[in-house]
Amino acid sequence: MVSLTCLGVLAVTGVALSFWYDPSGDTVDYSGSYPLLRGLPVSRAYASTMHISFDVPGGLLLRQTHHWAALVLPAALILQMLATFFTGAFRDPRRLTWALLVGTFLLVLGAGWSGYALPDDMLAGTGLRIVEGIVLGIPVVGTRASFAFFGGEFPGTALTHMYWLHVAVLPSLVVVVVALRALAALRTPVDASDSRRVPLRVYAVRAAGLSLITTGFLVLLGGLVEVSPVWIYGPASSGHASAGSQPDWYTDFLDGALRLVPSGWEPQVLGHPLSLSVLVPQALVGAFIATILLWPFLEAVATGDRRRHVVLDRPREHPTRTALGVAGLVFFCGLWLAGATDVVTVAFGISFEHQVVALRTLVLLGPLVAFPVTRALCTGLTARELTERAGGIETGVILRDPLGGYTERHGPRPADPPALTGERRDT
Incomplete structure (x- = not known):
């Protein structure tokens, strides 16, 4: 419900912002309310963004609420994907639902990235320059793709x-x-005989309450917490780049992948340079995302389990899957942290080179360590449950036998909680 509410807030605020925003790169002299930029040449896009922020009543609240909703939405989708993965809710008959969830996340990343560039401030301009470099690094089609996207030389008509x-x-x-x-979820079979399912009216009230809370939270963030202060960044300039520029958090892992690759990694192939420092991160991240998207089919092939599952699992019940998920999460977090190395250097004084070495180690070795540790933890928890079922659980009551020895009384283990979906567990 949080993700749907964020989509609704984005739609409402986005439509409102479109009345004043001008997606044009044509140059005008700024004549708005912000005195430090008055008279400077800026693009119409930047001027309209400043107009929304300073001259439209409630405009800054609209902008910041829109931006905060765009930041919260990917987080909500990531949490949904994690919950779906670790509980096995991606298996047949929910494979299509999983693919659509991952597709939603990728589309949201694209929508957020495209909106990131629209203010045409220095931060957005730096981001577009990085994108141009990535596109140009693609063999054979890079130059043509860059010209097609930017409408000629950078920055061209990229804003439009x-x-x-x-x-x-x-x-x-x-x-x-x-x-x-939503249609796929409605058509997913459930156990119709179960009596513990939540009535529609109860679910509707709960969903409405959560939606109102989420909306209020986003509006409070938009009104109280500054985000994207374009008046501080200044207008974009094709000849300048801002130091410490950071993308929005949900695309930070893409930037981090570029930063961890050795610089100057550009061998000559058939007389032409091959930009491995760009291609390797693209291939690595692309393979990671493809693995996530195709995981239901990969697991079915690897395990030979092609049954239909209508009940969710606890993560400990599938230690290998859980360990692989944690390993992938460590890999993602390593790339994500790498996207902030320059900011960490400025804020904490930690050497940039030392960070890169540490994060390369984390990305390469972290998953290899996380996998056996997580698997052992899941196996240990399962073994403990079996022991408690056989011999009971400790009660803390110490008994003394007639010979003077001491033993602890064990009581029956509490009944297992019902299945996560309230349906019968698969056998």
Whole structure:
């Protein structure tokens, strides 16, 4: 419900912002209320963003609420994916639901990234310059792809392209995918004989309450916590880049992958340079995302389990899957942390080079350590449950026998909690 509420807030605030935003890169002299920029040449996009922030009543609240909703939405989707993965809710008959959930996350990343560039401030300009470098690094088609996207030399007409991606193409795809996911969830078979399922009216009241709380929280963030202060960043300039520039948190892992690859990794192949420092991160992240998307099918092939599962699992019941999930999470977190190395250097004085070495070690060796540790933990918890079922649990009551020895009284183990979905557990 949190993710749906964020989508609703994004739609309402986005439509409102579109009345004043001008997605044009044409240059004008700024004449708004912010005195430090008055008279400077800026793009119409930047000028309209400043106009929304300082001259439209409630405009800054709209902008910041929109931005905060865009930051919270990926977090809600990641939590959904983690819960779905660790409880096995991606298996048949929910494979399509899993694919649509991952697709929603990827579309939201694209929508957030396209919106990140629209203010045309220095931070957005730096991000677009990085994207241009990544696209140019693609063999054979890189130059043509860059010219097609930017409409010629950088920055070209990128703002217009990004605007229509952000307000029309990607939101439409998100709506379609969310609707398909809801339809797939409704058609997923459940145990109709179960009496513990929540009545519709109770679920509706709970969902409405959570939606109102989420909306209020986003509005409070928009009104009280500053985000994207474009007046501080200044207008974008193709000849300048801002130090310490950071993408929004949900794309930080992509930036981190680029930072961890050795610089100058560019061998000559058939007389042409091959930018491995760009291609390797792209391939690595692409393979990681493809593995997540195809995981239901990969697990079914690896385990030979092709049954239909209508009941969720506890993570400890499938130690290998849980260990692989934790290993993947460590890998993701290592890339994500790498995206903030320059900020950590400035804030804490930790050497950039030392951070890169440590994070390379974390990305390469962290998953190898996390896998056996997590698997052993899950196996140990399961073994403990079996022991308690056989001999009972400790009560803390010490008994003395006639010969003077002491033993602890063991009581019956509490009944196992019902299945997570309230349905009968598979046998």
